[in-house]
Amino acid sequence: xxxxxxxxxxxxxxxxxxxxxxxxxxxxxxxxxxxxxxxxxxxxxxxxxxxxxxxxxxxxxxxxxxxxxxxxxxxxxxxxxxxxxxxxxxxxxxxxxxxxxxxxxxxxxxxxxxxxxxxxxxxxxxxxxxxxxxxxxxxxxxxxxxxxxxxxxxxxxxxxxxxxxxxxxxxxxxxxxxxxxxxxxxxxxxxxxxxxxxxxxxxxxxxxxxxxxxxxxxxxxxxxxxxxxxxxxxxxxxxxxxxxxxxxxxxxxxxxxxxxxxxxxxxxxxxxxxxxxxxxxxxxxxxxxxxxxxxxxxxxxxxxxxxxxxxxxxxxxxxxxxxxxxxxxxxxxxxxxxxxxxxxxxxxxxxxxxxxxxxxxxxxxxxxxxxxxxxxxxxxxxxxxxxxxxxxxxxxxxxxxxxxxxxxxxxxxxxxxxxxxxxxxxxxxxxxxxxxxxxxxxxxxxxxxx
Numbered sequence: 001x002x003x004x005x006x007x008x009x010x011x012x013x014x015x016x017x018x019x020x021x022x023x024x025x026x027x028x029x030x031x032x033x034x035x036x037x038x039x040x041x042x043x044x045x046x047x048x049x050x051x052x053x054x055x056x057x058x059x060x061x062x063x064x065x066x067x068x069x070x071x072x073x074x075x076x077x078x079x080x081x082x083x084x085x086x087x088x089x090x091x092x093x094x095x096x097x098x099x100x101x102x103x104x105x106x107x108x109x110x111x112x113x114x115x116x117x118x119x120x121x122x123x124x125x126x127x128x129x130x131x132x133x134x135x136x137x138x139x140x141x142x143x144x145x146x147x148x149x150x151x152x153x154x155x156x157x158x159x160x161x162x163x164x165x166x167x168x169x170x171x172x173x174x175x176x177x178x179x180x181x182x183x184x185x186x187x188x189x190x191x192x193x194x195x196x197x198x199x200x201x202x203x204x205x206x207x208x209x210x211x212x213x214x215x216x217x218x219x220x221x222x223x224x225x226x227x228x229x230x231x232x233x234x235x236x237x238x239x240x241x242x243x244x245x246x247x248x249x250x251x252x253x254x255x256x257x258x259x260x261x262x263x264x265x266x267x268x269x270x271x272x273x274x275x276x277x278x279x280x281x282x283x284x285x286x287x288x289x290x291x292x293x294x295x296x297x298x299x300x301x302x303x304x305x306x307x308x309x310x311x312x313x314x315x316x317x318x319x320x321x322x323x324x325x326x327x328x329x330x331x332x333x334x335x336x337x338x339x340x341x342x343x344x345x346x347x348x349x350x351x352x353x354x355x356x357x358x359x360x361x362x363x364x365x366x367x368x369x370x371x372x373x374x375x376x377x378x379x380x381x382x383x384x385x386x387x388x389x390x391x392x393x394x395x396x397x398x399x400x401x402x403x404x405x406x407x408x409x410x411x412x413x414x415x416x417x418x419x420x421x422x423x424x425x426x427x428x429x430x431x432x433x434x435x436x437x438x439x440x441x442x443x444x445x446x447x448x449x450x
Contacts, residue, residue, distance in 0.1 A: 031070035031073065032102060033066055033067070033104065034070075036105060037107075039109070039110050041062050041111055045085050045088065047084050048082040049079055051067045052078055055069040073100065074100065075100060080092075091110050113185075117134045118447050118448065119448040120132070120445055123157055124440035124441075125155050130156070130181075131148060132149070132190060133438075135418065145188040145189055146189040147189045153170075156172045158204075158206040158444055159171075161183075162231065162236075163213045166236065167180060167181065167183065168182075171204040174203075178216075180198065181193060183448070193236045196237075200218045201223035203222040210279065210284070211258075211259050212261040221252060226266055228245070230284055247288075253267055256305045258331070263277065265277075268300065272295060273294060276332070292333075297316055298340070302352035307358070308377060311336075313353045314353075315353040318348055320350065321342075321373075341382050343371065351365045351395050352398075352444075355399075360374065360375055363426075370408060372389075395410045396445065415436060415437055
C-alpha cells in the first residue's frame with residue numbers, strides 16, 4: 001500500500017524559511033531610575049528629597065533632578081520632602097508608584113516663596129532710578145533686590161503700586177512721563193513694561209492706582225490737571241482714558257481714592273483746596289463732584305482716606321490736619337474740624353498721613369517726628385496720644401497691607417524707618433537695624449509684604 005504523497009499524518013508540510021530579522025525579546029532592565037522636575041526655587045536656596053525612606057538627593061536649582069540610587073525593576077517607590085527652607089512651601093505630584101516599569105521622570109516638585117521679607121521700592125529722584133531692597137522681617141537685615149537700582153526717567157519723585165503688587169509706576173517730573181515696571185513674584189526684580197514710559201502732563205508730582213487695580217491717576221503740578229489711564233491687567237501697560245487730562249486746582253500734588261474706587265480727591269498744594277471727582281465705573285473717567293473744591297487750612301502735603309471710606313484726611317504744611325466726612329452717595333465732603341486739627345507747640349511741616357489697619361490710630365509725618373492720634377471710627381474725631389511726637393523725623397508714612405507695620409521715609413536724612421504697630425494702642429516698635437540709610441531723597445516708598 002502506497003502512502004499518500006501529502007496530507008498524511010506524518011507529513012511535516014512545506015518548509016518555513018527562518019526570518020532574516022527575528023523578533024527581539026525585550027529583556028527588562030534590572031534597575032530603573034527615579035527623578036523629575038523642580039520649579040519655584042530661588043537663587044541660593046536648596047531642598048532635599050527622600051526616596052523610599054533612605055535615598056536622598058539635594059537640589060540647588062530649578063529643572064530636572066534624579067535620585068543617585070536606582071531601584072529594582074517593577075518595585076515600588078515613594079518620594080517625600082526631607083528638608084525645605086523656612087521661606088518656601090513645596091508640594092509633590094506623581095510622587096509614588098507601585099510598579100516602576102521604566103525610568104521614572106515625572107515626579108513634580110513645585111515650590112512657592114513664603115515671603116519672610118519685605119520688598120521695598122524707593123524713588124531716587126536725584127539719580128533717576130528706583131532703589132529696591134529686601135528686608136528680613138525678623139532680623140531687619142537688608143539686601144539689594146536683584147538688578148537694583150532700576151533706571152527711571154528724569155527726577156522721579158513718586159512711586160505707586162497696583163493692589164495685586166504686580167506692577168510699579170513712578171512719575172518722572174523732569175521728563176513729564178510715567179515709567180512702568182512688572183514685579184517678579186519670586187525675586188522682586190523690576191522689569192520695564194513694553195511701551196514705557198507713558199506721557200503725562202507737565203511736571204507730574206504723584207501717581208495713585210485705584211483700589212480695584214483698573215485705573216491709574218497722575219497729578220500734573222504745572223498743568224493744574226489729573227491724567228487718567230486704564231491699566232492692562234496682564235502687562236501693566238497704561239492707556240489714556242477718554243477725557244484725560246481732567247481739570248484740577250492750583251498745583252495739584254497728591255491723590256487719594258476711596259476703597260470702593262468710586263471717588264477721587266486731589267489736594268491742590270498752592271490753592272489751599274481739595275478737588276473731588278466721581279470715577280466712571282466703566283471708563284475710569286473723572287467727573288467733578290458737586291460742591292468741589294473744598295478749602296484746606298494750608299498747603300496740602302499729604303492725603304489719605306480712612307479704611308472705612310467714611311473720612312478724608314489732609315495733612316497741611318502749616319501744622320494742621322483737615323478732617324472731612326465723605327458722603328458715600330455723592331462723595332461730597334463735610335469739614336468736621338473748623339480750622340483743622342492742630343496741636344500745641346507744633347512746628348510746620350506736616351507732610352503725610354495714614355492709619356493703622358483698623359483705622360483706630362492715625363499717623364502724621366512731620367519734621368519733628370511721627371505724631372499719633374486716636375481715631376473715633378464713628379465720628380472721625382481725633383485725639384493726640386500722649387508724649388508726641390516721637391523722634392523719627394520723616395517725610396512720608398505708609399503701612400503694609402494689613403496695617404500692622406509702619407514704613408516711613410525722609411528726604412532730609414535720606415533714611416527709611418520700619419516699625420511694628422501694636423494692636424490696640426498703635427504704639428511703634430522699631431524693627432532691628434532700623435533706620436536704614438538709603439542715600440536717596442525718599443519722597444515716598446511702596447512695599448510688598450503679606
